[in-house]
Amino acid sequence: MTYDPARVSYGQLLKVFFAVAHDPTQLNRQGPDVGSQYRSAIFPTNPEQRRVATGYIAQLNRSGVFTKPIVTTVETSRGFTPAEAYHQDFVARNPTHPYVVFHDKPKVARLQAELPGLYR
Numbered sequence: 001m002t003y004d005p006a007r008v009s010y011g012q013l014l015k016v017f018f019a020v021a022h023d024p025t026q027l028n029r030q031g032p033d034v035g036s037q038y039r040s041a042i043f044p045t046n047p048e049q050r051r052v053a054t055g056y057i058a059q060l061n062r063s064g065v066f067t068k069p070i071v072t073t074v075e076t077s078r079g080f081t082p083a084e085a086y087h088q089d090f091v092a093r094n095p096t097h098p099y100v101v102f103h104d105k106p107k108v109a110r111l112q113a114e115l116p117g118l119y120r
Contacts, residue, residue, distance in 0.1 A: 010049055012118055014056045017042070018072075020111045024060075025068035031103050040070075043077035050074055
């Protein structure tokens with residue numbers, strides 16, 4: 001996945017991340033997946049993104065939108081390792097896989113319903 005600020009703002013990206021993509025109050029967990037590799041984290045690529053992400057989290061905490069504290073961290077990127085080949089385009093290749101049906105498709109439907117202007 002490549003982020004293109006000409007198509008979506010960083011603020012919009014954060015909105016999807018916090019509102020649809022996952023539960024930012026789960027520590028080292030996302031749905032059925034458990035472990036520190038499933039922590040909620042943001043890896044900004046420049047100081048402005050760091051400032052915006054930190055401010056966004058502070059704003060969400062003040063708003064009380066979530067009933068539990070947000071555990072999302074803002075971390076320095078150390079780079080990423082590409083996933084194994086069988087994970088590449090997994091949803092497109094496995095649209096009926098139980099994980100996709102029960103965990104991913106509802107998120108896409110939620111994005112369509114809650115943020116239709118950002119769904120493509």
